[in-house]
Amino acid sequence: MSYQKSNFHHPRLPVNDLGLTYRDYEGALSTLCAGCGHDSITSAIIQACHELSIEPHKVAKMSGICCSSKAPNYFLNKAHGFNSVHGRMPSVTTGANLANRDLLYLAMSGDGDSASIGLGQFAHVVRRQLDMVYMVANNGVYGLTKGQLAATADKGVKNKVGDLSLFTDIDLCVMALQLGATFVARSFSGDKKQLVPLIKAAMSHQGFAYLDIISPCVTFNNHAGSTRSYDYVHDHTTTGAVVDYVPVKTEITSDCAEGVCEDICLHDGSLMRIKKLAADYDNKDAMKAMIDIEQHKKQGEILTGLLYLDPTGSHFHEVNNTTDTPLNQLDQDALCPGSRVLSSINESFR
């Protein structure tokens, strides 16, 4: 917008393997409300990308329309972004991914964008196992149109003007689990300690990674009686399992009592150390994860953490058997069969 972001920064900011500081991962100045949960997500993404030494220009930032869909403008200035049509980010990302399988697709969506207008596209992109990180900033409310209830709002809650949420809420984590997502997690924008490793793990995961982030709307859904307010989420969160993401070349040093930790090897050799807070927590069982989410909900609790992970699952290009070279880089020789082939095709029409 009209504000310029300052380029001034501390001369000795830590640099990552690429020699970049976290400021190299920033975007434009946010125009969201002061205190918006989405800005915390933005800063978690910046931290995760910096710490993982992601090449910013190898990321494609995808979004639809809503407050959360504006967020990609506020991180990774050196990456291309596409703010598409309301509810249609999944299809645009699908096309982009088919065209170039070598980029990292970081997608931001909201509850209106994914659970209402775009529910069909959400369901199908999960089903198609697209290799992408799909983040939903879930605040249970429509911000840009000033406070209408979203489909993810819990049944029985009231919005700011007192309208009651009359119908069953849609839980996108449960849907993602049911539709075969190979990485499903829920977190809270206010819990960076949990969120940053989850984003790192999602970015390293090969396949469809869904990350539902409860992100309170300070303006329209932060009142008493809301189940998406900062206070409510702070007080009603249970964590099943947290992750510690360990890049391939780093030795695991974090200490962890035996029996509650499990290391999962990802496709690139990096490790995900899962620390189970509940002794019986099992993140390999999608069915159980669904039941856990619903049971916690019944008790008024929000279950967070890594809910499900299948590091061996395949993704679209494997299923499609797409060539390794990104399709947008194939040259005419690989694409055009030429005139000789055409003569023989003509023969088949005589």
Next chain:
Amino acid sequence: MSKLETPTKNTLTNAINNFVIRFANTNGTGSASANQMFAKAILRMGIPVSAKNIFPSNIQGMPTWFEVRVSEKNYLARRGGKSEVVVAMNAQSLAEDVQSVKASGYFLYDSSKELSEQYIRQDIHYLGIPISTICLKEYQDPRQRQLFKNVIYVGALAALLNIEFDALKSLVGDQFKGKEKLITPNIYALELGYQYANQHFTCPLPIKVERRDLINSRIMVDGNTGIGLGAVYGGATVVGWYPITPSTSVVEKFASYCDRLRIDPASGKKNYALVQAEDELAAIGMTIGAGWNGARAFTATSGPGVSLMTEFLGLAYFAEIPMVLINVQRAGPSTGMPTRTQQSDILSCAYASHGDTKQILLFPESPTECFEFSALSFDLADKLQTPVIIMSDLDLGMNDHLTEEFSWNDDKKYQLGKVLNAQQLDDIEQYGRYIDTDGDGICYRTLPGTHPEKGAFFTRGTSRNTYAGYTEKSGDYVDNMQRLSKKFVSACKIVPEPQINQGKKAAKIGLIYFGTTAHAITEALEQLKEHGLSADTCRIKAFPFNHQLGQFIDQHDDNYVIEQNRDAQMRTVISNELTIDPARLSPITNYDGLPITSRFIVQNILDKLSTELTKKQVG
């Protein structure tokens, strides 16, 4: 039976290589492939032929017709009127079918059951063949009894119409290549019909074919195949689609050619990606995502799908993303007549989406042009960074047409438009996505992942400045909209020019038409000549319109815009875009769901002229 065979009827004259045969079948019985074989046998005898499948939106059990026109003069549009020969294989439609025979024509029917009195006309010839009885005797399997019925009547027609039996035999061989077991029984069935006709009727009839050499290098193929193949040649790699008649076979053909021609020889992996989307919204969303990312991408649909895609078409126009949309038009609105033809999406496509939008349209007339325009559309979309819509229709897309063979120039290179690579970005001081450096309204784009430091920008459907920054400043918005207008003017210079046929001195009448209406034009001109009228013609190949169209209209007193929709949509667009008084353009509109005929065109012109004459006389 004697009353049926009494030759009290006249004999049709001028019926060598010049007649229409109409097959009445039940859909789902395998008749279409037998009828196509019939048409192709005539083609292989060197005689021009056209075939129109008039089918219901149904899988099994409803009446379906197939019209084959044989014309030495290369009149290949639907002729209209009654047919010289009717093959009646559907009891449901017998009453209508008997009436569709031209006086002195022939009615071939299944005489296993005696024909009821009500179907007897005194002015036509009846050819009864007990096809069901023959099949019952020859075949055990019910499906075979059904399928071979069709082959038997084709065999009989070969004897009756003088079709070379060898031409049929070679077609059977081609059709069942790889399934040799099926060749002998099919030829046997052909023989059954052939022998029966020879033994029971005087063969050949006065209506017949005679070998000619009039095909040259032409091929017989449908337009959807042309488009699908054109997309392979044009370098399309990403397709998102949702099935809808009559566009489905565009993608199916693309897929089957890719399966043969687009497999990486070393790895066996696919050099393309095809996704059957959940709906048309997703189909075009995928196409746009791929186009944004630098792959050549298309989707194919028909009118209802275009309606669903319009929000995205607005985004692609405004965000300036190359993509190709194939619209195989059918009769609307709503579900309309999904298996009948029309050209009724001109307005909805030319101005597709909310706000001020104008889309590039191409209007192919033949499968050959389907192939060429399909390949061309990817160059145009990349050069203009905008959607290009190919406006085909059901008749062109799904019926086989005699058409010039497909050709490809191996020296021709894909034109990818203004896309900057890393080196070029290094040479630029400051990159701005929407800076009109060349003054043609077309700016330089970059693809994700190109350069670590430069060239990244945020694509959006909201207003932006020349550096792709979000803005709501009126001036920035207006500048951008004006640049998009300028780009549309640039498009005018590179889209295909109209095809104009005009003598040194302009005729009084000017015929303006596009797409499949072309098939009826040569014949219409001949018929106009018989009425002492001559006309010049202008075939529109693209929107935006070339200035030559405006000149053509200026040069003619009586301009007719001939199209296949109710509201004269092309006439509206012409009046609107070229600021022409609509009174200068008389509409001729055919919208009954069947391909337009020359008779319809000529009759409309004659009516208009006689009305004017009456007005003058009264005045």
